[in-house]
Amino acid sequence: xxxxxxxxxxxxxxxxxxxxxxxxxxxxxxxxxxxxxxxxxxxxxxxxxxxxxxxxxxxxxxxxxxxxxxxxxxxxxxxxxxxxxxxxxxxxxxxxxxxxxxxxxxxxxxxxxxxxxxxxxxxxxxxxxxxxxxxxxxxxxxxxxxxxxxxxxxxxxxxxxxxxxxxxxxxxxxxxxxxxxxxxxxxxxxxxxxxxxxxxxxxxxxxxxxxxxxxxxxxxxxxxxxxxxxxxxxxxxxxxxxxxxxxxxxxxxxxxxxxxxxxxxxxxxxxxxxxxxxxxxxxxxxxxxxxxxxxxxxxxxxxxxxxxxxxxxxxxxxxxxxxxxxxxxxxxxxxxxxxxxxxxxxxxxxxxxxx
Numbered sequence: 279x280x281x282x283x284x285x286x287x288x289x290x291x292x293x294x295x296x297x298x299x300x301x302x303x304x305x306x307x308x309x310x311x312x313x314x315x316x317x318x319x320x321x322x323x324x325x326x327x328x329x330x331x332x333x334x335x336x337x338x339x340x341x342x343x344x345x346x347x348x349x350x351x352x353x354x355x356x357x358x359x360x361x362x363x364x365x366x367x368x369x370x371x372x373x374x375x376x377x378x379x380x381x382x383x384x385x386x387x388x389x390x391x392x393x394x395x396x397x398x399x400x401x402x403x404x405x406x407x408x409x410x411x412x413x414x415x416x417x418x419x420x421x422x423x424x425x426x427x428x429x430x431x432x433x434x435x436x437x438x439x440x441x442x443x444x445x446x447x448x449x450x451x452x453x454x455x456x457x458x459x460x461x462x463x464x465x466x467x468x469x470x471x472x473x474x475x476x477x478x479x480x481x482x483x484x485x486x487x488x489x490x491x492x493x494x495x496x497x498x499x500x501x502x503x504x505x506x507x508x509x510x511x512x513x514x515x516x517x518x519x520x521x522x523x524x525x526x527x528x529x530x531x532x533x534x535x536x537x538x539x540x541x542x543x544x545x546x547x548x549x550x551x552x553x554x555x556x557x558x559x560x561x562x563x564x565x566x567x568x569x570x571x572x573x574x575x576x577x578x579x580x581x582x583x584x585x586x587x588x589x590x591x592x593x594x595x596x597x598x599x600x601x602x603x604x605x606x607x608x609x610x611x612x613x614x615x616x617x618x619x620x621x622x623x624x625x626x627x628x629x630x631x632x633x
């Protein structure tokens with residue numbers, strides 16, 4: 279089924295304009311877009327939704343079949359490999375990663391012959407290195423699972439050691455990210471409100487926690503992101519509705535808070551509370567957060583300009599654009615043209631044009 283599309287006139291640079299919605303199933307908890315920007319996927323309660331993306335106008339069309347099973351329920355996050363060949367989904371209640379191959383012509387997913395790989399206790403966030411050779415999973419029980427990836431088959435294999443403990447953190451790890459330069463991995467501790475900082479061996483993929491090994495961020499953080507140039511880091515705080523922003527020393531991996539150290543995800547008159555996910559445009563000039571709910575009952579996307587020199591975020595005018603209830607995912611196309619959000623409560627994907 280094709281999406282609806284009503285083009286709205288362009289606004290100030292970096293702001294978003296609604297172009298329509300695409301139908302989805304219930305319970306989308308995460309979202310991914312292929313690096314070639316021809317496919318969009320949402321991880322739902324028991325399956326993955328599959329869309330073709332029109333690279334001219336950004337509209338989404340459901341593939342046939344529209345969904346593919348993840349076997350059991352409660353996925354947490356979905357990613358697409360940098361080479362566009364595979365999709366991986368963490369299934370937190372069952373403790374595994376679901377593995378799919380991706381047809382680069384059609385976007386259709388097919389379960390690998392070895393469909394699942396054990397990913398420890400309550401696997402949550404998942405990240406892949408830019409070279410596509412290694413995958414990392416944040417586990418609720420205070421450790422990171424680390425895997426090598428066979429780029430021919432897409433199969434993941436645990437490294438030795440298969441896990442690395444995080445020190446100075448609590449027991450609820452969630453978001454995780456690999457720096458674009460490949461030398462760092464950071465993971466969010468949602469209880470102690472810190473980032474655990476790791477160096478990464480680019481030859482072996484193995485992680486080693488830095489010393490000091492943590493950096494303080496806002497209350498109830500969810501996710502962490504790197505700027506495209508690896509020089510800046512951003513952590514999204516659900517509980518305080520702001521983004522912590524840091525400069526990153528590319529030699530040591532240590533972080534230094536910017537000034538200001540945080541930026542709110544809401545304006546004086548418009549809601550943008552409880553951000554859960556964030557994207558930075560590939561050109562580095564914009565950032566957006568998917569906000570789960572607001573005090574006024576409205577739901578929104580917060581939109582920022584980003585200074586490529588200083589790394590600082592500034593709310594645009596208007597600071598937010600209308601979204602759905604209970605937004606759970608957000609992605610941006612590699613051509614900087616389109617933004618999409620998913621919701622775990624509504625049966626749609628929202629589609630936006632980036633001005």
